[in-house]
Amino acid sequence: MKKAILILVALSLVIGALGSVALTEGGQLINMPRDWVFTLFQYKGMLTVSMLLLAISVLFLSIRNKIFSKLVLSLYAISILGCTFLINWFAPDFWLRSQQHNASFMSVEEADLRLKSSDDVFVLEIDGDARAYPRDWMQLPHIAGDVVGGQDTVMTYCALSNLPLAFNPNMNGQPTDFKIIAQVHNNLIFTDRNSGELIQQVTATAEYSQSELEQYPVQRMPWESFKALYPEGEVFNYEPFLYDHATLMLFDKAMEPHYAGEPMFPTLSLEDDRLPTGEQIWGIHVNDESLAVSANDFADKTQFVVELSDQKILFVNYDEYQTVAAYFVDDSRDWEVTEVDPYGSYDMGKLERANLYSGMPWMIWSHWFPQTQLVN
Known part of the structure; x- marks a missing residue:
């Protein structure tokens, strides 16, 4: 019986570890293939249910047959719950919280009290209506929604790619609910919880339907330039949670060598040397x-x-x-x-x-x- 229970323990933990690694930055640290990440996300519900059923069987059989101590079973249960959290909620709901539907904005005058002249901002302008999205304030939410020039919009930012792209969030004529999942090949992927689609930011393409999001042009400039060009514009405002400050410090430190040309994750080909890697x-x-x-x-x-x-x-x-x-x-x-x-x-x-x-x-x-x- 103990051998059978150990097999169930191993299976449940392998499933949990595989899903947790794929849907966090861990998958890219080990260069997990892109197709694996997308497939594991597609079946993450099935993976979660299978892992939990195995865990329930382990706990039931262990308690019934008095196989493991309470401490061992408690640690096992915590591990399973931790994997469940990492697979389903860590990135989109705890760590990188999209603000597609609840973004707030402030006036240029208000933002000027908090921003330095040299701060990098991403500018979206439609029919004279302008928004600035400070890079430092986009690092955690990654997604901020608004109506600009009468158009539904979302600004997205991938810190690894240092890439701001703006889209019409309505996909195939339907409203979306974008949430961050992880990244592959040093670029952001996010999901639409309404349709279950996965979108690669840099290609603006949905993985399963191959639908392309409509893009809006984005211009990048220092804060002092936005102030001069769009004094009546509005500025995305992000108020970090207490634990966000540690994440931002970690991001800043980790990005230094990355932006210098040493990729944080070993998932790039690096074969084209026509320009320096970090340029x-x-x-x-x-x-x-x-x-x-x-x-x-x-x-x-x-x-x-x-x-x-x-x-x-x-x-x-x-x-x-x-x-x-x-x-x-x-x-x-x-x-x-x-x-x-x-x-x-x-x-x-x-x-x-x-x-x-x-x-x-x-x-x-x-x-x-x-x-x-x-x-x-």
Whole structure:
């Protein structure tokens, strides 16, 4: 009987450990395959039920046959409950708490009392309605929702990829409830609890249906630039819980070598050495083609046009505001000498912004977009 119970103990703990590792950062520390993570998440309910049924059997048989001491059984029960918590609630409900439906915002004047001029902010502007999302305040929630310019929006941020992307949260015409799950290949994955879908942030694609989220262009700039450009804008406000302060300190320390080019998790190919691994780039992806722009590309010019997937794109470096923007353009004029202001306006109208991936380390951009081009 004891041997049979030990087998049940082993099975339950293996299931618990596998699910706990896959759905926390542990899976990436051991380079768990991406497909494993997604599959284990898909069947996490079945895994949890199986683990709990095995645990109940262990406890019942052990108590009935007086196999283990109360201390051993208590430690075992705590381990099973801990695995249940890690698999189902740790990341989305305790550690990285999405604020898709309960985000709060403040005025520029209020935020200016708390932010430094150099603080990094992610800017979402739709029809003149602007929001700033300070990077430091997005590190834990990762997701913040709002209505901007009359549109439902969510700003997402992956600290590992250093990537802010904004989306329309309505997927396939249905409302969503986004929660953080974990990350794979140094990029955020989140789930929609309404549909059960998993979404990879960098690809904006749902894993099971392959539906693509609609993106909104995001521009990155220092706080002082947002204040100057959008004085009537609003600023995302995040009030950390007591235990969040320890997490933020851990993030800051752990990210230093990561942003310097030493990936925190060994899940990147690191085969493309055209740029230094840690160099932060501006990336753009149109249809099936990708291009990365580095700071060196602006060494002797402030704006230039590239062609990607038969589409011309104007990059502009607004040195005064320490920000870069990208716009879709046509052949109607010489855009490399046309003055375009930081709002995208020029003498004949306003340009459409392109979705810009701002701040990604080269090692992560080139992993996800291995066929990426560089500016000639």
